[in-house]
Amino acid sequence: MKLWRVDDVMTRDVVAVEVGTPYRTVVDLLVGRRISAVPVVDRSQRVVGIVSEADLLHKVEAPGTVRPWFRFSRRRRAEDAKAAGRTVENVMTAPVVTILPSQSVAAAARRMHDVKVKRLPVEDDLGRLIGIVTRSDLLKIHLCSDSDIRRDVTDEVLPHVLGAPGATVRVETRDGVVTLRGRVHVRAAAQRIVSLAGQVPGVVDVTDELTYDVDDSIFVGSDRGMPFGVA
Structure with a gap:
């Protein structure tokens, strides 16, 4: 990116x-x-x-x-x-x-x-x-094309957060607005994807339609960690 x-x-x-x-x-x-x-x-x-x-x-x-x-x-x-x-x-x-x-x-x-x-x-x-x-x-x-934005999110953001190609996360871009759909393992991973996608040059806004299996926010402050991954 x-x-x-x-x-x-x-x-x-x-x-x-x-x-x-x-x-x-x-x-x-x-x-x-x-x-x-x-x-x-x-x-x-x-x-x-x-x-x-x-x-x-x-x-x-x-x-x-x-x-x-x-x-x-x-x-x-x-x-x-x-x-x-x-x-x-x-x-x-x-x-x-x-x-x-x-x-x-x-x-x-x-x-x-x-x-x-x-x-x-x-x-x-x-x-x-x-x-x-x-x-x-x-x-x-913001002169970046939608295809360039989608490539940055797909090739740079998803692997960085998930540790593997995000096959379950679909990325769509239109007029600089990124829409994320799919399922990940934990809530923190979904939030991180949305946050990083919003930092990609040219992105106007991010529509978050991601779902997750585990709400790991309940473990914040404890020593029970949940690994990132793909469902």
Whole structure:
């Protein structure tokens, strides 16, 4: 079963700017390339920030506005400073949240959610920019075909749990939804199959129609174990 990593879905031909790049140059770049943000790097290609449409829009929202510093919050003063900015250094967001190419797509999705960002610059072990991954890039795992998903569940999940080909477990896939039917020996095996099937790249949901001979949950906490197996 393929474990999708950031370097499987990221954009490698990434456009970047340096801190001294003029504001207007960044606007031209975003509009011309039809992108919504660019990483900011130093002369060694290390990531030092990111500048997005949201950063640039402060100048559109409040052109030339000057407010008494004591009347507004720190956030408002930072927004006003960006509105007055002339170069990337004045308008970029820093520090920036990044990710390594070896991390999983799931880890990237969690990080985006936790820090509430739409994209993550990808850097190598030295902090140098090597790509960028966006929310739409992460959705590429759901481009897996139903046949690929079924093969992963049948060839990777079932033997791992049952210890032998799962002849009594039938796998059907449609539009990314996996349906599991059949009979196994113990309840824990059925639950493990469902859990692992849900982790297969491309799976949208799992319909559990498995049955079992023994409810081994009653032995949890005791020294009486029940082996996994096929009925």
